[in-house]
Amino acid sequence: MAQPTFTTHLGMVDILPGEVEKWQTIERIIREEAKKFNFDEIRTPIMEQTELIARGVGQLTDIVSKEMFAFERGEDHYVLRPECTAPVARAFVEHHLEQRGGTQNLYYIGPMFRAERPQKGRQRQFHQFGAEIMGADDPAADVDIIAFMMAIYNRIGITNTTLKVNSVGDPESRKAYKKALQDYFRPNLSKLSEISQKRFETNPLRILDSKEDEDQPFIEDAPIITDFLNDETAEHYAKVKELLNNLEISFEEDPHLVRGLDYYTRTAFELISPDLGAQDALGGGGRYDLLVEEIGGQHTPAVGFAAGIERLLIACEELGIELAEEQKLDIYIVTLGEKARKWALSHLPKLRNAGLSASIDYIGRSMKAQMKDANRENARYTIIVGENELNEGKFTLRDMKASEEESLTFEEILDQLATD
RNA sequence: GAGCUCGUAGCUCAGUUGGUUAGAGCGCCAGGUUGUGGCCCUGGAGGCCGUGGGUUCAAAUCCCAUCGGGCUCCCCA
Numbered sequence: 001m002a003q004p005t006f007t008t009h010l011g012m013v014d015i016l017p018g019e020v021e022k023w024q025t026i027e028r029i030i031r032e033e034a035k036k037f038n039f040d041e042i043r044t045p046i047m048e049q050t051e052l053i054a055r056g057v058g059q060l061t062d063i064v065s066k067e068m069f070a071f072e073r074g075e076d077h078y079v080l081r082p083e084c085t086a087p088v089a090r091a092f093v094e095h096h097l098e099q100r101g102g103t104q105n106l107y108y109i110g111p112m113f114r115a116e117r118p119q120k121g122r123q124r125q126f127h128q129f130g131a132e133i134m135g136a137d138d139p140a141a142d143v144d145i146i147a148f149m150m151a152i153y154n155r156i157g158i159t160n161t162t163l164k165v166n167s168v169g170d171p172e173s174r175k176a177y178k179k180a181l182q183d184y185f186r187p188n189l190s191k192l193s194e195i196s197q198k199r200f201e202t203n204p205l206r207i208l209d210s211k212e213d214e215d216q217p218f219i220e221d222a223p224i225i226t227d228f229l230n231d232e233t234a235e236h237y238a239k240v241k242e243l244l245n246n247l248e249i250s251f252e253e254d255p256h257l258v259r260g261l262d263y264y265t266r267t268a269f270e271l272i273s274p275d276l277g278a279q280d281a282l283g284g285g286g287r288y289d290l291l292v293e294e295i296g297g298q299h300t301p302a303v304g305f306a307a308g309i310e311r312l313l314i315a316c317e318e319l320g321i322e323l324a325e326e327q328k329l330d331i332y333i334v335t336l337g338e339k340a341r342k343w344a345l346s347h348l349p350k351l352r353n354a355g356l357s358a359s360i361d362y363i364g365r366s367m368k369a370q371m372k373d374a375n376r377e378n379a380r381y382t383i384i385v386g387e388n389e390l391n392e393g394k395f396t397l398r399d400m401k402a403s404e405e406e407s408l409t410f411e412e413i414l415d416q417l418a419t420d
Numbered sequence: 421g422a423g424c425u426c427g428u429a430g431c432u433c434a435g436u437u438g439g440u441u442a443g444a445g446c447g448c449c450a451g452g453u454u455g456u457g458g459c460c461c462u463g464g465a466g467g468c469c470g471u472g473g474g475u476u477c478a479a480a481u482c483c484c485a486u487c488g489g490g491c492u493c494c495c496c497a
Contacts, residue, residue: 010488062495066421122497126497209495260496367456368457369450375458386455396455403456
């Protein structure tokens, strides 16, 4: 096939009719669950200041160091948002949302952008939904965030997942742990992979996340963060696990779970699916008690999650979950001749105002072609309008499924359809 | 940034050791019924075989390059 003149950019895809209905279903479920969990929607711009993302997500992360779609215009530095927690935190600070009182429970749905090589479950423009609880230090918030996330997957029917949890510690615990890790790796530093050697100084925690073969034997026996948590953090983590158990949300502790965004503190979690291929994380999140301060706000402990919609769709596909029903059209008006067309155009609004979906042929096709079209559109009824019908003031209402016809006035047709 | 792999009709794909005007199924359009869909039958439209170059009497087929897609590593959703 010859390549068309214009195509989408690499890793950016059109969501076409037939597919988009699945997205609508997912979005509807997210909104319904959000309502149950008392989360309010927030919509932030697609572009943010580059510096916000750099400071929020972390200068050394892959996201910031090599995956940003960023450009300058005059004095301004724009970046297509690669995630939505930093933008939500920014909005929180900018609009003093804490003044609304209590904690802020916010959720979002929208496109994110990262300049990576696309593969299964990974696009350059991808879509996340997520939620944040801002202003709560209590483990109850961590658990409600997880419960919210799980509720959405349960509603959709994706239940064969594994929830992994860990605590990545507060700054004090992290400092102690970082030192312990460095002490542990130092004797074997030269045997580690190149990447891990680089991370040794900056962020040794990330070594634990490495999938390089040569690192594995060292990672296995590495000290684990949970042994270095201070009392307060350990207690918080214990509480989170206890509450998860109370809610009968099953989980696995994974002491090596480290998240790739720098803002995480204490609770971290990830939801894994066996149906996804190489990119097996449906969603993940955790606490980010320091982010709001980092970007210039008051100290605001917070916890959140983000999840990928494309991956959710892949999982549904694998599990054979039907997300969208066939679209149905209530009425297709089949017209024969100019007069009939005129009649149809003047009566379409009456059908539509009555809450019915209704359509006609625009391009003067034969009756047979119109019937075929009506069939393709899954029309429940056709109204057939020709010379005879116009003269008599009675129209042929055809029930497409039953293949039965009646001759009725337009008012009678409206009545009948209204009772359906 | 690196590796593997694939580019033939709108879609899914055949195309035998290089050999006349490149095929099928589905889809689309039309006819079979001058006013009736789904099933069936018939016909039609739609391809410079991703692009460029080379080898050859002859290339979808062999060689080189290039562009594009998919998957994977890294990392994340």
